[in-house]
Amino acid sequence: xxxxxxxxxxxxxxxxxxxxxxxxxxxxxxxxxxxxxxxxxxxxxxxxxxxxxxxxxxxxxxxxxxxxxxxxxxxxxxxxxxxxxxxxxxxxxxxxxxxxxxxxxxxxxxxxxxxxxxxxxxxxxxxxxxxxxxxxxxxxxxxxxxxxxxxxxxxxxxxxxxxxxxxxxxxxxxxxxxxxxxxxxxxxxxxxxxxxxxxxxxxxxxxxxxxxxxxxxxxxxxxxxxxxxxxxxxxxxxxxxxxxxxxxxxxxxxxxxxxxxxxxxxxxxxxxxxxxxxxxxxxxxxxxxxxxxxxxxxxxxxxxxxxxxxxxxxxxxxxxxxxxxxxxxxxxxxxxxxxxxxxxxxxxxxxxxxxxxxxxxxxxxxxxxxxxxxxxxxxxxxxxxxxxxxxxxxxxxxxxxxxxxxxxxxxxxxxxxxxxxxxxxxxxxxxxxxxxxxxxxxxxxxxxxxxxxxxxxxxxxxxxxxxxxxxxxxxxxxxxxxxxxxxxxxxxxxxxxxxxxxxxxxxx
Amino acid sequence: xxxxxxxxxxxxxxxxxxxxxxxxxxxxxxxxxxxxxxxxxxxxxxxxxxxxxxxxxxxxxxxxxxxxxxxxxxxxxxxxxxxxxxxxxxxxxxxxxxxxxxxxxxxxxxxxxxxxxxxxxxxxxxx
Numbered sequence: 001x002x003x004x005x006x007x008x009x010x011x012x013x014x015x016x017x018x019x020x021x022x023x024x025x026x027x028x029x030x031x032x033x034x035x036x037x038x039x040x041x042x043x044x045x046x047x048x049x050x051x052x053x054x055x056x057x058x059x060x061x062x063x064x065x066x067x068x069x070x071x072x073x074x075x076x077x078x079x080x081x082x083x084x085x086x087x088x089x090x091x092x093x094x095x096x097x098x099x100x101x102x103x104x105x106x107x108x109x110x111x112x113x114x115x116x117x118x119x120x121x122x123x124x125x126x127x128x129x130x131x132x133x134x135x136x137x138x139x140x141x142x143x144x145x146x147x148x149x150x151x152x153x154x155x156x157x158x159x160x161x162x163x164x165x166x167x168x169x170x171x172x173x174x175x176x177x178x179x180x181x182x183x184x185x186x187x188x189x190x191x192x193x194x195x196x197x198x199x200x201x202x203x204x205x206x207x208x209x210x211x212x213x214x215x216x217x218x219x220x221x222x223x224x225x226x227x228x229x230x231x232x233x234x235x236x237x238x239x240x241x242x243x244x245x246x247x248x249x250x251x252x253x254x255x256x257x258x259x260x261x262x263x264x265x266x267x268x269x270x271x272x273x274x275x276x277x278x279x280x281x282x283x284x285x286x287x288x289x290x291x292x293x294x295x296x297x298x299x300x301x302x303x304x305x306x307x308x309x310x311x312x313x314x315x316x317x318x319x320x321x322x323x324x325x326x327x328x329x330x331x332x333x334x335x336x337x338x339x340x341x342x343x344x345x346x347x348x349x350x351x352x353x354x355x356x357x358x359x360x361x362x363x364x365x366x367x368x369x370x371x372x373x374x375x376x377x378x379x380x381x382x383x384x385x386x387x388x389x390x391x392x393x394x395x396x397x398x399x400x401x402x403x404x405x406x407x408x409x410x411x412x413x414x415x416x417x418x419x420x421x422x423x424x425x426x427x428x429x430x431x432x433x434x435x436x437x438x439x440x441x442x443x444x445x446x447x448x449x450x451x452x453x454x455x456x457x458x459x460x461x462x463x464x465x466x467x468x469x470x471x472x473x474x475x476x477x478x479x480x481x482x483x484x485x486x487x488x489x490x491x492x493x494x495x496x497x498x499x500x501x502x503x504x505x506x507x508x
Numbered sequence: 509x510x511x512x513x514x515x516x517x518x519x520x521x522x523x524x525x526x527x528x529x530x531x532x533x534x535x536x537x538x539x540x541x542x543x544x545x546x547x548x549x550x551x552x553x554x555x556x557x558x559x560x561x562x563x564x565x566x567x568x569x570x571x572x573x574x575x576x577x578x579x580x581x582x583x584x585x586x587x588x589x590x591x592x593x594x595x596x597x598x599x600x601x602x603x604x605x606x607x608x609x610x611x612x613x614x615x616x617x618x619x620x621x622x623x624x625x626x627x628x629x630x631x632x633x634x635x
Contacts, residue, residue: 272594272614277524279615284528287618306524355521356569394569 002050009047016040032090038079045072147234149218153179154228155199169235171213185212191220198222199229208236248460251453270351274314281307316347335483336375338414339364342407345382349390353403356394361404368407368414372483373461381454381465385418385476388450392422392474409482413463416478424474425467433467454478509560509629515540516625519550519564519576520592525614529563532618533625547571551579561628562589566596574598581606588628592616 020036049072052065143150144164152161157179167173172182179195180187186195191209198205202224210217217240218233281303288295295303342364353360371378382405389403400421407416425433433451451465458465461480468475516538518529526543533541542557544550548571550564562580566573573591580586588609600611609628612621 273522273525276614276616277522277528280525280528280618283615283617310524 002053006047006051006054009043009050013040013044013047016043032086032093035079035083035086035090038075038082042072042075042079045075048072149231149233151179151231151233152225152228153199153231157228160227169214169216183211194220195222195229195231198224208240209233248453248456251456254453270317271314274310274317277310278307278314281310313351317351331374331376333372333374335370335372336378337368338371338378338416338480339366339368339407341375341379342382342405342416345379345386346405348383349386353390356390357401358390358393359402361402363404363406363408365406365408368409369482371414371461371480373480377457378461378478378480381457381478382416382418384450384454385416385478388476389418389420389422389474392420396423398423410479412482413479414482415480417468417475418478419471419473419475422474424472430467430469511622511626511629512537512539514538514560514629515542515558516561516563517542517544517550517553517559519544519547519562519568519573521545521565521568525565529621532621535618536622536625547573547576547579550576554580554583554585559585559587561625562587563592563625564589565592566598567594574603577603577606577608588631590624590628 016036017040020033020040023030023033023036045068048068049065052061052068055061056065140163146163147165148163149166149170150161150163151159151166154160159173159175159177159179159182162170162173162175170183172184174182180192186192186209190207194205194207197203199222204224205220205222207220208217209220215237216235217237219236221232223230223232285295285300285303342362346360346362350360386403386405393401393403398421402421404419405416406419407414409415455465458478458480463478463480465476465478468477511533516533518526518533518541520526520529520543523545526545530541530543542553542559544553546568547564550562551571553559562577564573564576571579577589577591586607589603589607590610590612591603591608592612592614594614603611609631610624612624
């Protein structure tokens with residue numbers, strides 16, 4: 001039994017010693033540490049007395065037992081005295097300590113709650129940020145996949161954003177740069193006005209603009225935004241070129257209509273007069289035959305000769321009209337003899353010119369090479385130039401009445417020069433003479449599309465139509481490039497036989 | 509007035525037609541037939557001679573038929589007039605007031621042409 005008690009006391013001592021060791025860092029309890037030690041030593045001594053009672057049964061050591069008992073007594077007295085003395089203070093401290101512990105626990109619980117809430121907010125924010133990032137990524141993907149250039153501009157005209165298309169196709173694009181400095185060519189009156197309007201008035205705008213640095217047409221939409229404006233521009237060069245092509249075709253058709261309407265008045269004369277002559281001559285012969293009168297051989301020859309000549313004249317007019325009245329915009333490009341075209345155009349009008357006492361002075365170089373193009377269209381240009389020259393003369397009171405036509409070769413071009421003795425063109429009108437629908441003619445003499453479209457046709461052939469400067473009389477010059485085709489470059493219209501002409505000119 | 513007594517002026521910018529009409533008139537025994545290539549040339553001829561009947565085309569260079577007729581009316585020269593028209597716009601009542609008796613169109617046969625001449629000369633006789 002004593003052994004068991006001794007062992008228990010030893011365990012109690014160990015516990016007290018362990019507690020003292022663990023509480024020594026707590027400032028408020030530091031002064032009570034030695035009580036644990038003193039009480040521990042007292043317990044240890046008590047345990048020692050019980051152990052000695054067991055030893056004395058088999059191995060009597062009364063001296064040691066007495067010494068241990070004395071030590072036990074010595075330890076018990078100061079322990080009891082001091083313990084009694086500090087008990088109230090210790091009790092207060094323990095209660096305070098427990099309260100602190102309780103408060104700390106509450107605070108810990110509260111902090112834990114706040115931490116949990118904060119963690120939830122952070123998680124929510126992370127999720128929202130992730131969604132924003134995803135949406136942003138999607139938006140960028142869409143903006144970068146579109147063929148439109150997208151720019152975001154702030155109120156100071158700084159480029160805040162540009163999509164991939166803008167960066168790759170606009171040669172002067174620079175993020176953070178000034179819009180007008182980056183794209184000085186945009187400062188055309190129309191585009192700049194529209195963009196500035198959108199920024200100032202906070203309105204949407206739309207315009208088509210030619211951007212010279214990369215030779216493209218853009219359809220520009222402007223939208224007001226919180227920070228400035230957004231500019232969406234799509235490349236419409238292909239559409240514009242198609243539109244221009246259609247417009248040119250339409251205008252060329254108008255040229256045909258104008259040329260036809262212009263000649264319509266004269267046409268009655270050019271055709272009806274020869275027919276009237278033929279009719280009169282033939283009806284005379286018919287009347288003679290009906291009256292059983294036989295005209296002399298000379299009379300018949302003279303009458304029939306007149307009929308044949310007049311019929312040939314009408315045929316020449318009709319041949320010229322055939323080319324003039326046809327829309328040749330879809331004709332294939334073929335090699336043709338410009339000299340023949342000039343002759344046909346002159347033949348078409350020669351009778352009219354003669355009746356109005358307008359002299360034709362023609363100088364056609366026989367060495368002019370073939371030209372690649374649409375012969376009908378070139379014929380239309382030459383006829384138009386002759387018409388204009390004729391109108392200039394007949395509308396004036398000038399005593400000089402002549403038109404000259406020269407055909408020749410200069411450098412790598414064939415030229416057709418038409419000069420008239422008319423009153424000339426004033427400097428003001430010279431600057432506008434090639435504009436569509438501009439005309440110096442009297443009402444009924446023309447709509448003013450002839451020259452502009454003649455020039456368009458010449459340009460289509462790689463050539464040009466110019467009004468010459470520094471000359472006394474009005475001088476128009478049509479220039480057509482000489483083809484570099486190896487087999488044809490050396491050949492001229494004069495050098496071809498009839499079969500070759502048929503092949504190269506597309507005529508029989 | 510008979511055709512062989514009349515002095516007739518034919519005005520047309522087509523020399524062949526002047527020649528044909530002149531031949532027709534001469535064939536009908538008209539002794540005084542003259543031709544002119546334009547209205548301006550015809551006016552000059554009126555200065556030199558008396559004309560009983562004018563045959564003119566409407567569409568001519570330099571001076572057309574209508575301008576010629578108006579100029580004659582202004583100069584107080586009156587006579588029957590035959591005019592060839594071919595689709596142009598003209599004021600028929602105005603021309604009739606100015607003396608146009610007959611409107612003809614090309615082509616025309618000799619018989620119809622001479623009938624119009626005789627008809628117009630009959631009027632001239634009445635005047």
